[in-house]
Amino acid sequence: MKITNEVRISDNGFVFNSKTGDSFNVNPTGLELTKLIAQGHDFDSIKNIFLEKYDLDDLTFEKDFYEFCALIKHHQITSQEDPLDFK
Amino acid sequence: MSKTKTKITIAVTGLNNTDNPGPGVPVIRSLKESTEFDVRIIGLVYETLEPGIYMEGLCDKIFQIPYPSAGSDELIDRIEQIHNQDKIDVLIPNFDSELFSFMKNEERLLRSGIHTFLPTMKQFQEREKDKLIEYGEKYGIKVPASINLGSLGQISEIKEKLKYPVMVKGQFYDAYVANNLEQVKQIFHKISDKWGLPVIIQEFVKGTEVNVIALGDGLGNTIAAVPMRKQYITDKGKAWGGITLSDEKMLEITRSLIRQTKWKGGMELELIKTVSGEYYLIEINPRIPAWVYLAVGAGQNIPEALVKLALGQEVAPMGEYKAGKMFVRYSYDILVDLEKFETIAMNGEI
The missing domain is CATH 3.40.50.20 (Rossmann fold)
Structure with a gap:
């Protein structure tokens, strides 16, 4: 999974997809996740960062992470060659 | 200096x-x-x-x-x-x-x-709305199914060939969505009174409307091309706000069409991009569209290039433009x- 080339992410949480013309506001947690994905972190690495930083259990992280990934994929912010690939 | x-x-x-x-x-x-x-x-x-x-x-x-x-x-x-x-x-x-x-x-x-610096008569006529199906076949681009209504007597063809909702269009201007036969009849009268016949009934393709403004030099070269998505649409279907896109597929479609037709002059391609990423050509306007100033702001002064071409001057193709440039109209x-x-x-x- 990777952020598509046409997507621009601002530090204030504004995400713009220049291929579709869509723009989104993500909250600070969403921004953190998006940036980690953009930096090339895989699922395990992001999970470790979040579990260390926040009061969070494995299961909740996984559920919220996959939900967030499905949402940004739907909006063509990320592309996945393999639908099960969250690396 | x-x-x-x-x-x-x-x-x-x-x-x-x-x-x-x-x-x-x-x-x-x-x-x-x-x-x-x-x-x-x-x-x-x-x-x-x-x-x-x-x-x-x-x-x-x-x-x-x-x-x-x-x-x-x-x-x-x-x-x-x-x-x-x-x-x-x-x-x-x-x-x-x-x-x-x-x-x-x-x-x-x-x-x-x-x-x-205008299109030739052939270029102008073959892209007319009532010939769009033949145009799509000839130049290898997807177009919605359509029926040309020369009279209300043909209205039964809609049920046989298309599903509701449908788009009802005048040959020059105006386009409305009709959800049933009664609405088609009402719009038919409204449009035919204003723009004459035929009235075009077009398959409603679900997706996002996207447009390309372009300029062809008449020799097959695309001098300028900028894709845009309408962000705010008026009840007349006109863009009240829009944003330039970075969409290589839209540019490819434009270049291919200009290369094949040797289009001369300004043009606007109106396309529908479906959820699955397919592009349907719904209309070609044979002139510069009203949102041309967005293209200028994005880096391609199309009217200036058109004037140079009209005067017989050589113009190099303009490849670059800024994606994410917006326009917002206002009344005053x-x-x-x-x-x-x-x-x-x-x-x-x-």
Whole structure:
């Protein structure tokens, strides 16, 4: 999974997809996740960062992470060659 | 040392900057930003209340001209009369409905010294809405299924060939969504009264409407092309806000079409992008669209390039533009003294 080339992410949480013309506001947690994905972190690495930083259990992280990934994929912010690939 | 700009007089139609805007005003704004031409603008208007007449600093001179429906000869005679009074170097017509008269008289205008850069009659006619299916087949581009209604008697064909909702379109302008037979009948009358027959019934393709403004040099080269998505659409289906896109597929479709047709002049491709990423061509407007100033802001001054082509100058293709550039329209009240309105109404010029 990777952020598509046409997507621009601002530090204030504004995400713009220049291929579709869509723009989104993500909250600070969403921004953190998006940036980690953009930096090339895989699922395990992001999970470790979040579990260390926040009061969070494995299961909740996984559920919220996959939900967030499905949402940004739907909006063509990320592309996945393999639908099960969250690396 | 700054380059000396060439002084030039350009006549422009389409100053009706209403909620269904003509491209005249943005074309003039674009020309005034030319780095190569020092332009003097002659505004050509059909109606005395076209807002461009009253916009300060827009036109140097305004002339009223007769509607093309009054006859091509009357229109061209009037243009020549204006030319004799106030020399026109280049004429940029901006309405679909007047293009036929200007294309037909292109040589006559040139003999008088008036340059244009218009599509050929073949290019103009083969992209007409009622021929879109043949056009799609010929040039390898997906188009929605459609039926041309020459009379209401054919209305039963809709049920056989299409599913509701459908788009009901006039041959020049106007497009409405109809959800059932009754609505088709109502819109049919509305459109045929205004724009004549046929009325086109088109399959409703679900997706996002996206557009490309482009300029072809008549030899198959794409001189300019900028894709855009409407962000805010009026009840007339016009863009009130839009944003430039970085979409290589849309550019490929445009280049392919211009290469195959050797399109000459400005154009607008109206496309629907489906959720699965397919593009359907729903219309080709054979002229510069009203959102041209967005393309200029994004880095491609299409009206300036069109003027150069009209004058026989070489223009290199413009590849770059800024994606994510937006435009937002607004309405604004201009206060007008009665004397100004009286002058244009009575003298046909100001």
